[in-house]
Amino acid sequence: MLRVAVPNKGALSESAAAVLAEAGYRKRSDSKDLTVLDIGNDVEFFFLRPKDVAIYVGAGTLDLGITGRDLARDSGAHVDEELAMGFGSSTFRYAAPAGQKWTVADLAGKRIATSYPNLVRDDLASRGMTAEIIRLDGAVEISIQLGVADAIADVVGSGRTLRQHNLEAFGESLCDSEGVLISRAGVDPDKKATQFIKRVQGVVFGQQYVMIDYDCPRSLLDQATAITPGLESPTVAPMADPDWAAVRAMVPRRDHQNLMDELSELGARAILASDIRSCRF
Numbered sequence: 001m002l003r004v005a006v007p008n009k010g011a012l013s014e015s016a017a018a019v020l021a022e023a024g025y026r027k028r029s030d031s032k033d034l035t036v037l038d039i040g041n042d043v044e045f046f047f048l049r050p051k052d053v054a055i056y057v058g059a060g061t062l063d064l065g066i067t068g069r070d071l072a073r074d075s076g077a078h079v080d081e082e083l084a085m086g087f088g089s090s091t092f093r094y095a096a097p098a099g100q101k102w103t104v105a106d107l108a109g110k111r112i113a114t115s116y117p118n119l120v121r122d123d124l125a126s127r128g129m130t131a132e133i134i135r136l137d138g139a140v141e142i143s144i145q146l147g148v149a150d151a152i153a154d155v156v157g158s159g160r161t162l163r164q165h166n167l168e169a170f171g172e173s174l175c176d177s178e179g180v181l182i183s184r185a186g187v188d189p190d191k192k193a194t195q196f197i198k199r200v201q202g203v204v205f206g207q208q209y210v211m212i213d214y215d216c217p218r219s220l221l222d223q224a225t226a227i228t229p230g231l232e233s234p235t236v237a238p239m240a241d242p243d244w245a246a247v248r249a250m251v252p253r254r255d256h257q258n259l260m261d262e263l264s265e266l267g268a269r270a271i272l273a274s275d276i277r278s279c280r281f
């Protein structure tokens with residue numbers, strides 16, 4: 001039986017659960033449950049703290065896990081990323097009180113509060129710098145105001161928490177993160193694990209694309225299909241009227257409204273966009 005770790009709470013847990021449910025796996029019936037046995041799919045899910053997921057997977061105790069790239073990297077566990085899952089996007093930034101024009105070089109010898117000590121230590125080491133790392137479990141943005149740190153290094157999503165505490169990010173992102181599906185480093189996923197990865201990938205990719213259908217005058221087909229080239233090539237089907245064709249192609253979700261505008265301006269008609277719930281490439 002395949003054993004898979006899933007975040008039990010926090011920023012990644014709902015999205016991870018939604019992807020797994022869409023991929024056809026059994027859901028938790030209670031948010032306190034720590035395991036779910038999905039006999040039909042021959043998978044057991046373990047609901048763990050997101051921070052701990054990579055430790056179990058890296059040790060080989062569990063076959064696969066969903067966590068954040070930043071957490072996996074900070075854990076130091078030996079894991080490989082099988083799939084970026086497209087949710088829980090964040091950057092990991094240094095920040096300090098606004099208006100003080102900090103640069104990363106100013107961090108030398110200072111107190112930096114963070115919940116990700118290894119990410120910070122590695123970044124400082126790569127710059128040949130040292131600083132005092134103050135390890136906190138959360139609510140890091142308040143630590144400067146409370147006098148335990150001079151600067152922080154933390155996850156930035158919308159940037160709202162930094163603004164609320166009058167802090168300003170500086171320097172480049174130490175880690176551009178999102179939810180990731182991980183396996184033990186250097187171990188090729190077996191047949192069961194590969195099938196699981198493909199199913200999840202089918203949902204994640206499906207969410208990143210939409211299917212576009214439209215009617216197109218044959219005289220405009222070349223121009224229209226250049227706008228919607230699809231993955232391999234668009235499907236072009238005859239219509240009852242020989243001067244028209246029906247076209248179908250997948251397009252990236254983030255571009256689809258622009259592409260629909262372009263098709264409409266070109267002269268395509270009955271342009272429809274629909275969700276893709278799952279796919280295999």
Ligand SMILES: Nc1ncnc2c1ncn2[C@@H]1O[C@H](COP(=O)(O)OP(=O)(O)OP(=O)(O)O)[C@@H](O)[C@H]1O
Pocket residue numbers: 009010011012050051067068069070071088089090137138155156157158177178179
């Ligand atoms: N506001 C956010 N926007 C986007 N991603 C976020 C945000 N906050 C956290 N994350 C991501 O979620 C993951 C873990 O954060 P989460 O808050 O769930 O765990 P945690 O802080 O270890 O747990 P807890 O806060 O419950 O102790 C990380 O990969 C992080 O990048």
Ligand SMILES: O=P(O)(O)OC[C@H]1O[C@H](OP(=O)(O)OP(=O)(O)O)[C@H](O)[C@@H]1O
Pocket residue numbers: 010011137138139140141154155156157158159160161162
């Ligand atoms: O840029 P924003 O959208 O404001 O999000 C960033 C905040 O979200 C996370 O905190 P979380 O809610 O996980 O609380 P925590 O600090 O206790 O981990 C993260 O640690 C930041 O504090």
Ligand SMILES: [Mg+2]
Pocket residue numbers: 010138
């Ligand atoms: Mg958190």
